[in-house]
Amino acid sequence: MVPLSYYLVLSGILFACGVTGFLIKRNIITVFMSIELMLNGVNLSFVAFAAQWHALSGQVFVFFVMVVAAAEATVGLAIIIAVYRTRETLNVDRINLLKL
Amino acid sequence: MTPNLYLWLIPVLPLVGAIINGLFGKRFSRQTVLAIALGFSGAAFVMALWIAAQFSSLALPHVENLASWIRTGDFQVDFAFYLDQLSLVMLLVVTGVGLLIHIYAVGYMWEEGGFYRFFCYLNLFMFFMLTLVLASNYLLMFVGWEGVGLASYLLVGFWFTKDSAASAGKKAFIVNRIGDFGFLIALFLMIKHFGSLNFAQVFRIVSSMPTETAGAGLLTAIGLLLMVGAAGKSAQLPLYVWLPDAMEGPTPVSALIHAATMVTAGVYMVARSHMVFDRAPQALMVVAIVGTLTALFAATIGVCQTDIKKVLAYSTISQLGYMFMACGVAAYSAGIFHLMTHAFFKGLLFLAAGSVIHAVGGEQDMRKMGGLRHHIPWTFWTMTAATFAIAGFPPFAGFFSKDAILWKAFSSPYGSWVYWAFGVFTAFLTSFYMFRLWFLTFFGEYRGEAAEKRGDKHIQVINSRPVAPAPYEHGHGGIHESPKVMLIPLVILAVLSVCGGWVGADRFDKFLSPALHAGVTANSQEETAAATPAPEPKEQGGSESLLTGISVLAAASGLFLAWVLYQKRPQLPQEIAHALGGFYETVVHKYYVDEIYAAVFVKPLIDGSTRILWQGVDRDVIDATLDNSAEGAREVSDAMRHMQSGNLRSYAGWIAAGAAVVIAYMVWTGTR
Numbered sequence: 001m002v003p004l005s006y007y008l009v010l011s012g013i014l015f016a017c018g019v020t021g022f023l024i025k026r027n028i029i030t031v032f033m034s035i036e037l038m039l040n041g042v043n044l045s046f047v048a049f050a051a052q053w054h055a056l057s058g059q060v061f062v063f064f065v066m067v068v069a070a071a072e073a074t075v076g077l078a079i080i081i082a083v084y085r086t087r088e089t090l091n092v093d094r095i096n097l098l099k100l
Numbered sequence: 101m102t103p104n105l106y107l108w109l110i111p112v113l114p115l116v117g118a119i120i121n122g123l124f125g126k127r128f129s130r131q132t133v134l135a136i137a138l139g140f141s142g143a144a145f146v147m148a149l150w151i152a153a154q155f156s157s158l159a160l161p162h163v164e165n166l167a168s169w170i171r172t173g174d175f176q177v178d179f180a181f182y183l184d185q186l187s188l189v190m191l192l193v194v195t196g197v198g199l200l201i202h203i204y205a206v207g208y209m210w211e212e213g214g215f216y217r218f219f220c221y222l223n224l225f226m227f228f229m230l231t232l233v234l235a236s237n238y239l240l241m242f243v244g245w246e247g248v249g250l251a252s253y254l255l256v257g258f259w260f261t262k263d264s265a266a267s268a269g270k271k272a273f274i275v276n277r278i279g280d281f282g283f284l285i286a287l288f289l290m291i292k293h294f295g296s297l298n299f300a301q302v303f304r305i306v307s308s309m310p311t312e313t314a315g316a317g318l319l320t321a322i323g324l325l326l327m328v329g330a331a332g333k334s335a336q337l338p339l340y341v342w343l344p345d346a347m348e349g350p351t352p353v354s355a356l357i358h359a360a361t362m363v364t365a366g367v368y369m370v371a372r373s374h375m376v377f378d379r380a381p382q383a384l385m386v387v388a389i390v391g392t393l394t395a396l397f398a399a400t401i402g403v404c405q406t407d408i409k410k411v412l413a414y415s416t417i418s419q420l421g422y423m424f425m426a427c428g429v430a431a432y433s434a435g436i437f438h439l440m441t442h443a444f445f446k447g448l449l450f451l452a453a454g455s456v457i458h459a460v461g462g463e464q465d466m467r468k469m470g471g472l473r474h475h476i477p478w479t480f481w482t483m484t485a486a487t488f489a490i491a492g493f494p495p496f497a498g499f500f501s502k503d504a505i506l507w508k509a510f511s512s513p514y515g516s517w518v519y520w521a522f523g524v525f526t527a528f529l530t531s532f533y534m535f536r537l538w539f540l541t542f543f544g545e546y547r548g549e550a551a552e553k554r555g556d557k558h559i560q561v562i563n564s565r566p567v568a569p570a571p572y573e574h575g576h577g578g579i580h581e582s583p584k585v586m587l588i589p590l591v592i593l594a595v596l597s598v599c600g601g602w603v604g605a606d607r608f609d610k611f612l613s614p615a616l617h618a619g620v621t622a623n624s625q626e627e628t629a630a631a632t633p634a635p636e637p638k639e640q641g642g643s644e645s646l647l648t649g650i651s652v653l654a655a656a657s658g659l660f661l662a663w664v665l666y667q668k669r670p671q672l673p674q675e676i677a678h679a680l681g682g683f684y685e686t687v688v689h690k691y692y693v694d695e696i697y698a699a700v701f702v703k704p705l706i707d708g709s710t711r712i713l714w715q716g717v718d719r720d721v722i723d724a725t726l727d728n729s730a731e732g733a734r735e736v737s738d739a740m741r742h743m744q745s746g747n748l749r750s751y752a753g754w755i756a757a758g759a760a761v762v763i764a765y766m767v768w769t770g771t772r
Contacts, residue, residue, distance in 0.1 A: 019756045023749050096746065 007048030014041030028083070028090045032076055039069050103158075105151055107181035107234055108166045110191065111244075113144045114226035121223065125216025134206050137219035141202050141226050145195040152188060160184045160614060163236050163300070170239075174295055182236030182299055186615040189436060190233040190368055193443045197360045198226050200589035204451050205352035207586035208458065218258060218350070225251035229361050233368065238287050238297040241369070245283065245333065248362045249276045255357060256349040268345040275342040279332015286325035293318055303375045311379045323376050323383025326369065327390065334366030334420045337394045341694055343417055347409040351454030354409060359416050359450050360443040367423040367439050371432040374616055378430060384514055388428020392509075392522045395421030397691075399529035403536070404688045407464045408453050411537050415490065416446055418526060422505050425523060429515040431508030432616045433609040437601075438501035444600045445489035445498055448593035452483035455582040455590065456541060460548055466540040468548035475579040478587045480542050482594035487538045489597040491531035492655040499655075500601030502527060503648050504609075510647060520647070524654050531658025539666040546579075 018038030025031050043062045050058025084090060117140030125133050161184035170177040183191075202222060209218050228247025235241035249272075257269030290297055294305045312320050330336070335343035346358050357363070370377065370387060377384050395418045402414035419442050426435035457464055459476045473480040489496035492503070506527070509519035581587070665673050677684045686692065743754070 019752075023753050023756070092748065 004048055004052050008045055011041045011045035011048065014038075014044060017041075026091050026093055028080055028092050028095070031092060032073075032080070036069060036073070039065055103154070105154075105158075105162065105164065105183070106147075107151075107162075107164045107183060108179070110144050110147050110151075110195070111227050111230035111234060113140045113147070114223040114230065116140055118220050118223035118227060121216050122220040125220055128216060130210070130215055133216045133219055137223055138199070138202055138206070141195070141199050141223060144226065144230065145199045148191045148195040151183070152192060155188060158183070161300070175291065177237055177239045177297055179240065180236040180298075181234040183234065184615040185612045186368070186371060186436065187233050189440060189612070191230070193440050194226070194229050194233060194361050197443050197447050197593075198229075198356060200592055201352050201356040201360070201447065201451065204355075204454070204586050204589040205350075207583045208352050208454055209350060212350070214258070218255075221251055221254045221258070222353075222356070225255065225357060225362070229365070232365055236299055238290065238299070238302070241372075242280075242283065242287065245329075245365060245369075246280065248357070248365065249273060249280070249333070252276075252346065252353075252357050252362055255353040256346045258350055258353065259348070262348070265348040268342075268348040272342040272346050275339050276332045279329045279339055282325040282328025282332070284329075286322045286329065289318065289322050289325070299372070306375045306379065309379060311381070313381060316380075316382050319376050320380040320383045323373070323380040324386060326373055326376065327383065327387050330366030330370050330424070331390060332366075333369075334363050334424070335417045336366070336390050336420065336424060337397060340394065340398065340417050341697060344410055344413040344690075347407070347413050351409070351450060351457060354413070355447045355450030355454070358413065360447040363416060363420060364423070364439045364443065367420065367427060367435055370424070370427045371436055371616060374427075374430070374432050377427070381514065384428055384430060386428075387424055388509075388514065388519060391421045391424025391426075391428050392519050393421070394418070395425060395526045396522050396529070397421075399526045399533065400687055401690050402533040403529060404684070405533075406466055408456065408466050408469070408537060408541065409450070409464055411466070411533060412446070412449055412453055415449075415530065415533065416442075418530060419446065419490070422502065422523065422526070425509055425519055426505040429509050429512040429519065431505065431512055431515075433612040434501065434504040434508045434605060436612060436616075437605055437608045438498075438505055441489070441497035441501040441597070441600050444593055445486040445496075445597040448482060448486040448590060448597050449490065451586070451590055451593065452479050452486060455479040455586055456483075458582050458586070459579050463548055466537060469541045469546070470544040470548075471542070471546040472579065473542040476581045478581060478590065482587075482590040483542075484538070485594040485597050487534045489601075491534050491658060492527055492651060493659075494652065495598070495602070497597050497599070497601035499652070500605055503651060504605030506651050507644055507647060511644075524651050527651050528654035528658045531655040532662050535659045535662030536666055539662055543667055544670070 015038050018034045018036075018041055021034030021037065022031055025034065043065055046058045046062045046065075050056065050062075080090070083095060087095060089095070117136050120136050121128070121133055125136075128136075161182055163183075164181045166179040166181065168176070168178045202219075205218070205222065209215060212218065225248060228244045228251055230244070232241055232244025232248060235244055253269045253273040256272050257266045259265045260269075287297060290302055294302050296302055296305075306319065309319060332339045343358055343363065347354055349358070377387065398414045398417035398421060402411050402418060405411045405414060419438070423435040423438050423442070426432070426438060455476065456469065456472060456479060459472065459479065460469060463469065485496065489498040492499045494500075506520055506523045509515045509523050510517060665676075689695070
């Protein structure tokens with residue numbers, strides 16, 4: 001059996017990749033994907049712990065996260081399309097109409 | 101059943117006059133203003149006479165309670181008035197001389213701006229002075245005491261557009277505060293130890309206390325503190341400096357406040373508190389020494405002054421010194437006697453000096469007068485009476501009172517020949533400087549040229565309004581006699597200066613003795629006599645007339661010297677001044693006392709206030725704290741502002757960093 005620490009390290013790496021991508025990427029689609037990456041990094045650690053401790057609640061959490069992520073992806077992509085139609089760009093730094 | 105004398109009406113009448121004139125006087129004509137002012141102060145005088153008329157049938161001291169003022173626990177102060185022989189004398193002097201000076205002021209101030217304001221202040225002064233005199237407890241007395249100080253401030257600074265007048269008013273007020281500080285502490289001591297400020301209660305408690313012959317105690321402390329207050333109000337060393345400057349006020353004010361009444365309040369207060377002083381020989385000695393030194397000191401300055409009002413001002417200080425000398429040898433009645441005669445002749449001297457100044461068009465420098473006796477004969481003759489009175493020639497009033505003081509200074513159990521010697525020498529100086537003034541002003545050739553134009557001093561117009569024609573003939577141009585309204589008070593006061601002393605010191609003493617010796621039991625008198633090695637009864641009759649002879653001789657030699665120096669050989673004074681050199685300079689500059697005070701007290705105070713309190717504490721600490729904390733808040737906010745850039749990813753970065761820190765911390769604590 002693969003030890004728990006492997007899962008956790010992988011989960012951390014995924015999360016860190018997500019954070020990094022979120023911070024350094026300017027394309028809003030990529031940012032969006034980085035968020036998904038972070039969510040799934042967390043999901044991985046949830047299921048790993050659930051398997052380790054034979055506790056179902058971890059897996060239930062993961063389902064919740066996946067549902068929220070799906071809803072988020074739907075709404076997010078809709079927003080992105082709307083933004084692209086009005087601004088004709090996907091660069092987050094230029095979507096700053098609300099900034100003073 | 102004692103009759104109700106409505107004592108409270110006496111001070112309140114002038115107050116009503118002051119309020120009416122103060123509130124509405126601006127709209128009144130001059131005639132209305134003076135009718136109100138003279139009417140109310142005249143009514144006070146009539147009431148004083150009415151009380152004097154039925155005085156013999158009263159049970160004394162007569163106390164009337166008007167209303168309660170402060171009641172807290174056992175301590176109680178009332179608006180109550182106290183009438184005994186002492187306050188009756190003061191009452192008559194204040195209302196009588198006050199009324200005469202009011203009348204005089206009508207003529208003197210007629211052409212000045214702020215006519216109603218002047219009479220409002222004058223009536224206000226009367227109110228406070230009568231409160232002071234009639235109060236039946238120290239606190240009400242203190243109210244009057246402060247009130248006359250206020251009135252004095254307002255009147256000294258009456259021509260407030262003139263810088264010197266405004267600052268003279270402030271100086272008078274501030275120097276008086278120093279004295280009042282002592283007075284207040286004395287009152288606090290009384291409250292703490294006697295639990296009361298009522299004269300009757302305080303004196304009852306004090307009379308049961310032993311004489312403090314062995315060492316200074318509570319009574320000595322109270323006595324000395326009261327003396328500090330008296331020295332401030334009555335211009336004694338070292339607090340006399342305000343009085344000469346106070347001559348910036350209009351001359352009737354100098355006569356009323358700074359000669360006849362207010363400045364004698366200190367003497368009155370010491371005499372009123374005689375119970376305390378009788379039991380505190382050291383305090384009494386301080387009073388006598390201060391009085392004696394002041395008398396001599398001021399007289400020497402008076403010799404060298406050239407401003408006619410300044411001479412009189414120093415003369416007033418000197419005469420007040422005599423009064424304190426009398427009080428200091430426990431001869432209170434002699435002091436009050438001199439107070440009364442001094443009110444007559446010094447009031448007259450000031451009024452006559454005002455008449456002279458009026459005549460020569462505002463000139464106050466005696467060197468620019470001279471030969472005025474033919475031009476203003478009424479003023480000349482009245483002033484002559486006053487001059488002889490103050491110099492102490494018999495049978496003028498000043499002779500009797502001054503002689504009484506000198507005799508008591510010599511013969512009293514507290515007295516000593518030293519006081520007497522100083523007193524006689526001062527009498528000589530007094531006679532000299534008064535006759536110097538007299539010769540310089542009225543004899544010789546006229547030395548001024550300002551006769552044709554009326555002085556600029558009279559064109560001080562504040563609240564200017566067209567001047568109503570004076571209700572009396574009043575020729576202008578040239579040296580001219582003052583109008584009748586000014587001369588009548590002069591004549592009345594001249595009569596009083598001549599006759600005022602005929603009542604005699606002994607009869608006066610007998611009249612006052614219930615007020616001034618009450619409570620000095622025969623027992624304690626013996627004690628004091630036994631305690632102080634009293635001078636043996638110095639062959640009373642013979643030595644008294646000898647001493648009288650000496651003091652008259654001193655006065656006569658003062659007259660003679662003044663005649664030689666200023667009449668016969670007018671060049672001599674300059675030669676003498678030249679010969680004396682530095683000493684003469686010192687005296688002319690009033691011993692540099694003002695300069696010394698300025699260097700020792702005023703300048704450090706101003707510098708300290710400027711450098712430490714203003715620039716140091718206020719600007720560098722208080723302001724700086726506020727400014728710097730505001731500046732700091734702004735800078736910190738400026739730095740913090742950059743965190744909130746609106747850049748979403750930088751927020752996320754902060755969150756990630758924060759999360760990383762939390763995790764690192766958890767890992768670190770978990771692995772330990």
